Amino acid sequence: MKISMRAVVSLFLCITSFWAAYGQKGEILAGVTQINITPETGYPHYRNYGTGVDDSLFVKAIVFRQGNIKWGIAVCDLLWIEPGLSAEVRTRVAEKTGIPFGNLMLTATHTHTGPAYEPDIYELNEHVRKSGVSAEQAVAKNGYPALLVEKITEALVSAHNRVVPVRLRSAKDSVGGLSFNRRFILKDGKVKTNPGRGNRDIVQAAGPVDPALDMVFVEKQSDGSLMGVVSNFAVHADTYGGTAFSADYPGVLDKNLREKIKGNFVSLFLQGASGDINHIDVRKNGVVLKTDSIGKRLAAHIAAKAPRAGLAGSPALGAVNEFVYLPLQSYNDDEKAWANDGQALPKYGETGLFQMRRPMKIRSLERMRAREAVPPTIESEPWALPLQVQVFKLTNDLVIVGVPGEVFAELGLAIRKASPFKMTMVVELTNVHIAYLPTSKAFLQGGYETLNSRLAPGGGELLVESAVRQLKQLKSQSK
Numbered sequence: 001m002k003i004s005m006r007a008v009v010s011l012f013l014c015i016t017s018f019w020a021a022y023g024q025k026g027e028i029l030a031g032v033t034q035i036n037i038t039p040e041t042g043y044p045h046y047r048n049y050g051t052g053v054d055d056s057l058f059v060k061a062i063v064f065r066q067g068n069i070k071w072g073i074a075v076c077d078l079l080w081i082e083p084g085l086s087a088e089v090r091t092r093v094a095e096k097t098g099i100p101f102g103n104l105m106l107t108a109t110h111t112h113t114g115p116a117y118e119p120d121i122y123e124l125n126e127h128v129r130k131s132g133v134s135a136e137q138a139v140a141k142n143g144y145p146a147l148l149v150e151k152i153t154e155a156l157v158s159a160h161n162r163v164v165p166v167r168l169r170s171a172k173d174s175v176g177g178l179s180f181n182r183r184f185i186l187k188d189g190k191v192k193t194n195p196g197r198g199n200r201d202i203v204q205a206a207g208p209v210d211p212a213l214d215m216v217f218v219e220k221q222s223d224g225s226l227m228g229v230v231s232n233f234a235v236h237a238d239t240y241g242g243t244a245f246s247a248d249y250p251g252v253l254d255k256n257l258r259e260k261i262k263g264n265f266v267s268l269f270l271q272g273a274s275g276d277i278n279h280i281d282v283r284k285n286g287v288v289l290k291t292d293s294i295g296k297r298l299a300a301h302i303a304a305k306a307p308r309a310g311l312a313g314s315p316a317l318g319a320v321n322e323f324v325y326l327p328l329q330s331y332n333d334d335e336k337a338w339a340n341d342g343q344a345l346p347k348y349g350e351t352g353l354f355q356m357r358r359p360m361k362i363r364s365l366e367r368m369r370a371r372e373a374v375p376p377t378i379e380s381e382p383w384a385l386p387l388q389v390q391v392f393k394l395t396n397d398l399v400i401v402g403v404p405g406e407v408f409a410e411l412g413l414a415i416r417k418a419s420p421f422k423m424t425m426v427v428e429l430t431n432v433h434i435a436y437l438p439t440s441k442a443f444l445q446g447g448y449e450t451l452n453s454r455l456a457p458g459g460g461e462l463l464v465e466s467a468v469r470q471l472k473q474l475k476s477q478s479k
Helices: 005-016 083-097 119-124 135-139 141-161 249-260 291-308 333-339 352-371 409-418 440-445 448-452 459-477
Strands: 029-036 058-066 069-076 104-108 164-174 183-186 191-193 202-205 212-220 226-233 266-271 315-327 384-395 398-402 423-427
Touching: 029 141, 029 226, 029 266, 058 141, 058 266, 058 315, 069 083, 069 141, 069 266, 069 315, 083 104, 083 141, 104 266, 104 398, 119 135, 119 352, 135 141, 164 291, 183 440, 212 291, 226 291, 226 423, 249 266, 249 291, 266 423, 315 459, 333 352, 352 448, 384 459, 398 459, 409 423, 409 459, 440 448
Parallel strands: 069 104, 226 266, 398 423
Antiparallel strands: 029 058, 029 164, 058 069, 164 212, 183 191, 183 202, 212 226, 315 384, 384 398
8 A cells, every 4th residue: 555645745744743632621521432344265275264253353432521622542353553554544534524644543453364455464474375366466356445534534523523522531451361471591692582391491581571460441531431442452462363353352352342331432452562572371381371261361350440440640631742763774686686586595594484474574674665665865775664752641640652663561560660641551563564573682682573673772772762752741831
């Protein structure tokens, strides 16, 4: 999907003029909507082609308004958000609602049983399809990418048009035993991702986990009825398997929450910093948690907290965002030719998944250069990618931070630790696809995630700095 000219203009304006809106007095209004975005059976699936629908995929949107300040979030049951999709949707929604481009956040639940709606996703498992058509041709089937634009736009516009006065309540919890760092230091000093259950060479995990489960309950002021539940937790949504379309554990969470909390509400699950986090405890009898158990347990925690959740703080809507230009990893002409030669022999002595992922990454970087990356002014410098970091404030105690990429838990924890707000939800995979966002330390250690990252080392820390800077700016304005 190419970014339209009007989307480029909006993006340019947002880059060149830092936009910020601070909290105003008065009641907060909110609207929520969800729309089905499940493709037809036979459409390209992350793992092959879709063989059925085990549970539907949705876009779920929420829009808040206080005075003349408005912002909105759309969370989609997709693997990630492609930049052309984000730019086009946000441009259309801005035109229809007046919500500023930078005050719109698109994010994904990161389900691995969703549609391969763009070339980078399609290529991840292209070797199993053997379709004989290009990735661009395959993903265009039945006009599904264009349908995604329409449905996500519709959801945000509908949420905007349905706002009513609301009351916000919030709660925090800690849920252990659902998430595990998947990178491990071995006895030989090397770091390996998913080193195998019961591997006796494991010394220790290479990074932390974040067990925090944050919740916001959005209720109508008029009758106290529940309109929406926003939850934030960090664990990879790659638990389901198979080639049927499914929302993975966020879908189970939705279903079970509806059974436990009665009412006509929308469950919006915001994926936390889970780039190096999964559901497999390789060191304790090799336990692999099931989709149902994860979704049900999260739903149980949220339902238990709902009756006791307190007011979320003084209503004070606000939003800030900025673009940070980060260096991309480089490749030369020889590597480009190798990556685009389907018959080329392994170039780096790698096997298996690593052997497939390296040429895919080079082709992805090539596409980034063609559509949104900025060329260097000096030949020896790397290309730069403009990445937007967003901070949306609900109350003087509660904020939501949006960061692109599959963010390592350590980076998400760094944002939360430095935040001056009592509750800081960190949301990954916002607006553009950049694959993994590792720490600088992880780049030195190596491993699957660093091979697949598009950014050069240090990019993750720069995005954290941007988030913390904006958080402090918002806090200073709310005093």
